[in-house]
Amino acid sequence: MxxxxxxxxxxxxxxxxxxxxxxxxxxxxxxxxxxxxxxxxxxxxxxxxxxxxxxxxxxxxxxxxxxxxxxxxxxxxxxxxxxxxxxxxxxxxxxxxxxxxxxxxxxxxxxxxxxxxxxxxxxxxxxxxxxxxxxxxxxxxxxxxxxxxxxxxxxxxxxxxxxxxxxxxxxxxxxxxxxxxxxxxxxxxxxxxxxxxxxxxxxxxxxxxxxxxxxxxxxxxxxxxxxxxxxxxxxxxxxxxxxxxxxxxxxxxxxxxxxxxxxxxxxxxxxxxxxxGDDKGLVLPPKVAPMQVVIVPIYKNDNDKENVITKVNEIANILELKNIRIHVDSREELTPGYKFNDWELKGVPLRIEIGPKDIENQSMVLAKRYNHEKMKMGLNEVENIITILDEIQTEMLKKARTEAADNTIDIENYDEFKMKMEKGGFFNSPWCGKLDCEEKIKEETGAEIRVIPFNSENTSKKCIYCKQQSTSVPIFARGY
Amino acid sequence: MxxxxxxxxxxxxxxxxxxxxxxxxxxxxxxxxxxxxxxxxxxxxxxxxxxxxxxxxxxxxxxxxxxxxxxxxxxxxxxxxxxxxxxxxxxxxxxxxxxxxxxxxxxxxxxxxxxxxxxxxxxxxxxxxxxxxxxxxxxxxxxxxxxxxxxxxxxxxxxxxxxxxxxxxxxxxxxxxxxxxxxxxxxxxxxxxxxxxxxxxxxxxxxxxxxxxxxxxxxxxxxxxxxxxxxxxxxxxxxxxxxxxxxxxxxxxxxxxxxxxxxxxxxxxxxxxxxxGDDKGLVLPPKVAPMQVVIVPIYKNDNDKENVITKVNEIANILELKNIRIHVDSREELTPGYKFNDWELKGVPLRIEIGPKDIENQSMVLAKRYNHEKMKMGLNEVENIITILDEIQTEMLKKARTEAADNTIDIENYDEFKMKMEKGGFFNSPWCGKLDCEEKIKEETGAEIRVIPFNSENTSKKCIYCKQQSTSVPIFARGY
Structure with a gap:
């Protein structure tokens, strides 16, 4: 394959x-x-x-x-x-x-x-x-x-x-x-x-x-x-x-x-x-990932293999006792590169690579799935992996918040609304509360009122469509 | 009600x-x-x-x-x-x-x-x-x-x-x-x-x-x-x-x-x-009971009430920390007797009764649902309740085993089989392995082969129906 x-x-x-x-x-x-x-x-x-x-x-x-x-x-x-x-x-x-x-x-x-x-x-x-x-x-x-x-x-x-x-x-x-x-x-x-x-x-x-x-x-x-x-x-x-x-x-x-x-x-x-997700496949938040950490042992000969597998199992046991959902990819006949791609495709949040050089240096390589960051960590610091998983979870939300904010804009001009809606996004635009305006906007731009955020009511703005007094600033967007 | x-x-x-x-x-x-x-x-x-x-x-x-x-x-x-x-x-x-x-x-x-x-x-x-x-x-x-x-x-x-x-x-x-x-x-x-x-x-x-x-x-x-x-x-x-x-x-x-x-x-x-279950209603094994223990506080006046409720909540907290699924029945206007019946109907494995006298004596009354046994226990022995629940679980299986054994008989005589099957039961009876005998027995007695127990095969007995060499001793019974 x-x-x-x-x-x-x-x-x-x-x-x-x-x-x-x-x-x-x-x-x-x-x-x-x-x-x-x-x-x-x-x-x-x-x-x-x-x-x-x-x-x-x-x-x-x-x-x-x-x-x-x-x-x-x-x-x-x-x-x-x-x-x-x-x-x-x-x-x-x-x-x-x-x-x-x-x-x-x-x-x-x-x-x-x-x-x-x-x-x-x-x-x-x-x-x-x-x-x-x-x-x-x-x-x-x-x-x-x-x-x-x-x-x-x-x-x-x-x-x-x-x-x-x-x-x-x-x-x-x-x-x-x-x-x-x-x-x-x-x-x-x-x-x-x-x-x-x-x-x-x-x-x-x-x-x-x-x-x-x-x-x-x-x-x-x-x-x-x-x-x-x-x-x-x-x-x-x-x-x-x-x-x-x-x-x-x-x-x-x-x-x-x-x-x-x-x-x-x-x-x-x-x-x-x-x-x-990204171009390499799925990216799972650690909290819901069926497998949170995968360890890929790396070796070229049988002598290395034994050392590496022993160390890898030791690390896996420690993490398992900490209730981390861990898997050791010990499949034969597959290259580490193939395995990396495979687990990236499946979105496993954290990959650990351990080879003979790493063992010599008492270290291991960690690769975060969500941002492709690689880092070294001491073999004796394995318990920090819990913290790293928590950090990944937090960072993923932060990243997603930034992306959502980038896709959200305040618009009060209908021509601009129509033009920009072609590319999609969350548009905060004042609305008079009337069905007629809501329907016209939908007809002309494909955008619906997705949500009228709490505390967005009672504004003093003008409805983006009819220019009458608005009653709220809903989020308009095209939907699935 | x-x-x-x-x-x-x-x-x-x-x-x-x-x-x-x-x-x-x-x-x-x-x-x-x-x-x-x-x-x-x-x-x-x-x-x-x-x-x-x-x-x-x-x-x-x-x-x-x-x-x-x-x-x-x-x-x-x-x-x-x-x-x-x-x-x-x-x-x-x-x-x-x-x-x-x-x-x-x-x-x-x-x-x-x-x-x-x-x-x-x-x-x-x-x-x-x-x-x-x-x-x-x-x-x-x-x-x-x-x-x-x-x-x-x-x-x-x-x-x-x-x-x-x-x-x-x-x-x-x-x-x-x-x-x-x-x-x-x-x-x-x-x-x-x-x-x-x-x-x-x-x-x-x-x-x-x-x-x-x-x-x-x-x-x-x-x-x-x-x-x-x-x-x-x-x-x-x-x-x-x-x-x-x-x-x-x-x-x-x-x-x-x-x-x-x-x-x-x-x-x-x-x-x-x-x-x-019994004539009073459901009887639940502790392991699957949604509520394992119910405490019914007993009091006649407001003064007693405060003391009793305080003690009851104390006991409930201890049990809750031990992961016991516990409920305090503090409903007003209902008599203890009404509550007892209610929880018996619902099959709660263990009931605890605590009243002013019990508090004076530093004790409480336990009532086991499955056999209606009542016992006293020191208020300071509350942690033993885990053991009591385990015992109830074991005793219930033992009781059910005895009842099942009482309803299981070895029968090799077909006339006896026909007569006794009217009252039901598990009948261990030798069978030749032929569909014809199986169907005749079903037709004449309503009993089917429910299971051919492991290790019941290769017997030297005679089929209960055709008297030919039997190949196993299945359990015959009428089914639901």
Missing amino acids: GKQDVGITVSKEEDFSEWYTQVVLKAKLADYAPVKGLIVLRPDGYSIWESLRSTFDKKFARNGIRNGFLPILIPESLLGKEQKHFAGFNPEVFWVTHSGTNEVGDRLALRPTSETLAYTLYSKWIQSWRDLPLKINFWNTALRAEIKATKPFLRTSEFLWQEGHTVHSTKEEAEKEVIKILDIYKNTVEEELAIPVTTGKKSEKEKFVGAEYTTTMESIMPDGKALQMGTSHFLAQNFSKPFEVKFADKDNVEHFAWQTSWGVSWRLIGAMIMAH | GKQDVGITVSKEEDFSEWYTQVVLKAKLADYAPVKGLIVLRPDGYSIWESLRSTFDKKFARNGIRNGFLPILIPESLLGKEQKHFAGFNPEVFWVTHSGTNEVGDRLALRPTSETLAYTLYSKWIQSWRDLPLKINFWNTALRAEIKATKPFLRTSEFLWQEGHTVHSTKEEAEKEVIKILDIYKNTVEEELAIPVTTGKKSEKEKFVGAEYTTTMESIMPDGKALQMGTSHFLAQNFSKPFEVKFADKDNVEHFAWQTSWGVSWRLIGAMIMAH
Whole structure:
């Protein structure tokens, strides 16, 4: 197998889309399934999802949220109970019509999202104030038929996600929950995936169908497009009324409950690939890397080999005891150069090279994946590797912040907006709040309101489109 | 809410089936979904599944198995590629025919199991001996339309499970893997769920459709029926040939690979409920209990209350630091008696009662759920609670072993077999190995060959049915 077979053959700069696909497939994160729109996760890809799930689970638990399980089939009649919601999802729904050779009566939808199912059950489970708050999260997949070309993690007809559904006795408590969740999302994405996000509200046009309002976190990708990284919805009583999610208060008076729902999907993995990858392949943040450190032993003859392998295993053992996910690449018949390329392609955050010369000098060579920096370190300083991994994690976020800032501009002139939007970017531009302007801008430039950042409201500026008094300064961008 | 609303209203002895359903629903493990055959897991039920998953994951990882993700939709043409396999599942398959208003071309099956999909991918991923063994596990759900009445965890049209799929270069290695997995299954079920199992092979008639042979673990339930607790299949080259799962060996000669597949489902939770529950409700083994210890503070006036609550919180903090999953039931307006019943219904392994008298005597009352034993313990001995939980776990398995042994008999006389089978049980009876006898026995008694225990082969006895030379002594029983 030559180098050409495994390496990425296009540059990120030249053909971002092809570069992305090659990284996903060649780093063995995912592959296409036989059905258009569907993908498979290979262990290295799924492991990143498991790592995120475990971090979210800990944070959810601390916030009193527990996990549950919902079946995948929802009867058509139930899905249709909240009408706007149904209309929003209907064109994308997969329908089951038969089991074996029998026709099913009411057609069954593969869940596009579980509000209708969850709240049917919640209405049974909740009777009094004692049953509130009820906060359950579900790790599952959702299915929404995708007609455009499949893009792993970003555009697939089935996707891994979590959907959380909470019920509260007061409006205030529910709204607080919406923000608490958005905070968990933000700090997890920034700390684990090293991707900066901007949080705020969606416009009325872009909000979740059925929600009172939607809060969102958005990131800008290196190609200048925006990616929605997660949303947390305030449902108010929009679902509790049709689904009769009611509770008796301490005075035994019945009220409709206040609800939230929220989710992040494996799209976060797609964002991570785009944000950090380079022309050599994937670049993984240490916290989510299935393999954090790879050691490549270097030797030319059997005598050297024994010495080197002994030392390498010694180092590996020390790191393993420190809970570092480490691998020794002891494959025979492959050159160190081949191995370097291979692990760079797979994005391993830190590579250690140890050869006979290094052992003589009581040192080893470290190579950081994210910036290709090489450094020497004493063999007796191996415990510092924990610190170096932490530093890499921090530096990657810092680098990503700088790149995001470089791609973000304040624009109040519409001609400039139109011209510059051709190259993409996050544009902070004042807006009057009217749907009409929002739609015209979308039509003329392809840019949508991605997020109205918190604290960007009540400005004294003029709407970039109609020049009327603006009500906020949203981020406009083209999306995926 | 009175006691009658929450308690179990039938005895396990009198109406096992109704007792089971009441326990599942009233202990809030699960509930019925709006579609017949489907259930929902509430947090206490899902938590048990999470605990099992985490134990299996650790053991799988130690055995070089990693997790992946497969989509739920499999095209009909692919599912039909191994014909016997397809014929076996076809009547139970849910079919997707539309997405939105569009007809899908090839109908899409909701996975009844993923062999066909996984091996299509494996054939792409495996080229040479370097790629083997390939061992991937998938935590997902499978869907098989169930026409009989829904029984949570035992008979549902969608069920949570894991399916593992491994590929090996030699027959020997694959067969070893089959047994390694069965061992992991056995020790996990016995150690975590405190349920004894018997391992061995399925008969030709009962094996997995497409397998060369199926190994299984079976348990006897308190109603005398057998439950299949998990299976591990040796697929030989039955799938690698139609799916072209091939590898080049070191001499670059191509071979078809040797494969295994294996799975356990949430049925294990059903077994746990049946094996340990009693007339007061659920009884949870400490290792998988979402809540291991509940403390009920007892007081009559505000003065006592403050003292008691302070002491209770102190004890709770100590236990929490020891990683014991503890809860303090500080609900107002509910009597201690009501609380006792409530936690007994929910199966919490150990209850601690602390009142003013106990504090005076520097002691507390412990009540074990599984055998209703009450004991006193010094307040300063609180750390012993870890040992007590371990003991409960061990004692529960011991108790279950005794019960299983009581329900297992050696029978060589067919008249006795027929008569006694009316009451159920595990019957060790010699068998000639012929399908005809197996089918006649099933027809006349309702009993199937559940498992041919390892080391039960090559006997010198006579077949219980035809009186010819027997080849093994299988366990016959009626199943779920």
